[in-house]
Amino acid sequence: MHSPASSAAGSPPGAPPRGAGRYAPSPSGDLHLGNLRTAVVAWVLARDSGRAFRMRVDDLDTARSRPGVAERQLADLAAIGIDWDGEIMWESERSEAYAAAAGRLADRGLVYECYCSRREIAEAPRAPHSPPGAYPGTCRYLTGAERALRREALGPGRTPALRLRAEVAELTVHDLVLGSHTGVVDDVVLRRGDGVWAYNLAVVVDDADQGVDQVVRGEDLLSSAPRQVYLAELLGLPRPEYAHVPLAVNAAGERLAKRDGAVTLADLAREGTTTRSAVARIVASLGGPEGADSIEALRGVITAESLQSGPWVVA
Structure with missing residues (x-):
C-alpha cells in the first residue's frame, strides 16, 4: 500500500x-x-x-x-x-472498480474480446477519413467459432483484450479553452491483453468516484474527451467540464x-x-x-x- x-x-x-x-x-x-x-x-x-x-x-x-x-x-x-x-x-489499487464498470457494460452486450496485435491494427484497412490509431473493428463481428479459434491461437497464459462496442461514430464536447470539438468514438480498449485496465476507462471511473466535474489537462488529450464522455454516459456518470491547456x-x-x-x-x-x-x-x-x-x-x-x-x- x-x-x-x-x-x-x-x-x-x-x-x-x-x-x-x-x-x-x-x-x-x-x-x-x-x-x-x-x-x-x-x-x-x-x-x-x-x-x-x-x-x-x-x-x-x-x-x-x-x-x-x-x-x-x-x-x-x-x-x-x-x-x-x-x-x-x-x-x-483500483482494479475492482474498473472491473465492476466493465461488467456493467458487458451485461448490456457492449463489450467484446479483441485478439488483434498492434501490428494487425496498424496494417488493417480503414474507412476513408478514419484517424490514425482508430480501431478498424476487426474483432467486432467475429462468429463464435472464429472467436474460439482466435482465443486458442493466443496460446496458454494469454488473454484477449476487452473492447467497447461503441454505438456512435463521433461525439461533440465543449472545451472552455478550445471551444467545440467533434472527435471520433471508436471501439476503445477497456482492458489490455496483458490484463492492465485502460486509461480511458480508468479516468472516467476515477473522476466520478472523486467527485471531479472539472477536468483541466494538456491539449494533447483533447482527442480522448469524446471517447471518455461517451463512456461516462454509458455508465450513467456525469459529463465533466473540460479545459485543455x-x-x-x-x-x-x-x-x-x-x-x-x-x-x-x-x-x-x-x-x-x-x-x-x-x-x-x-x-x-x-x-x-x-x-x-x-x-x-x-x-x-x-x-x-x-x-x-x-x-x-x-x-
Whole structure:
C-alpha cells in the first residue's frame, strides 16, 4: 500500500465544495515545467470556482511506473505551492472498480474480446477519413467459432483484450479553452491483453468516484474527451467540464521533453535555479503580476480566454 498524502484548502468551513478539479500525473518520469504549469492551471481554476482539488496517480501500467517517481512528482507539486483535498488516489489499487464498470457494460452486450496485435491494427484497412490509431473493428463481428479459434491461437497464459462496442461514430464536447470539438468514438480498449485496465476507462471511473466535474489537462488529450464522455454516459456518470491547456514547447516548437535540458525542478536546482524562480517563470507565462513567485498570485487571473494565447515556448 502507498502512504497517502493530503492537505486541505479552498472551501469555507462547513461548506462542501462544489465538485472538484484534479491532477493525475503518470509516474513514468519527473514532471517538467510544462507539466507543472498545467497542474497550476488546474489548481487555480478549481480553487477560484470553489471546488475541491484532488490528486490521483496514474500508475495503472506498473511496467512503465518507475520506482520513486510518483513520490518525487508529489513532492515537486507541493514544493511549487499546490495542495489537495483528501487522500491521494492510486490507480494501481483500483482494479475492482474498473472491473465492476466493465461488467456493467458487458451485461448490456457492449463489450467484446479483441485478439488483434498492434501490428494487425496498424496494417488493417480503414474507412476513408478514419484517424490514425482508430480501431478498424476487426474483432467486432467475429462468429463464435472464429472467436474460439482466435482465443486458442493466443496460446496458454494469454488473454484477449476487452473492447467497447461503441454505438456512435463521433461525439461533440465543449472545451472552455478550445471551444467545440467533434472527435471520433471508436471501439476503445477497456482492458489490455496483458490484463492492465485502460486509461480511458480508468479516468472516467476515477473522476466520478472523486467527485471531479472539472477536468483541466494538456491539449494533447483533447482527442480522448469524446471517447471518455461517451463512456461516462454509458455508465450513467456525469459529463465533466473540460479545459485543455496549450502545451509547453521548445524553441523549435516541439513538445517540451527532458532532451531540452534543465526542465525539471531537480535539473534546474543542479544548475543553481531555485524552485521559487521556476515558479516565477510559470506565473509569468500565465499572465501573473510582474515579479510574482507564488501560484497564489494567479488566483483571479487565469481565465479560459487567457489560456487561448497558444503554447508556452520554454527557451
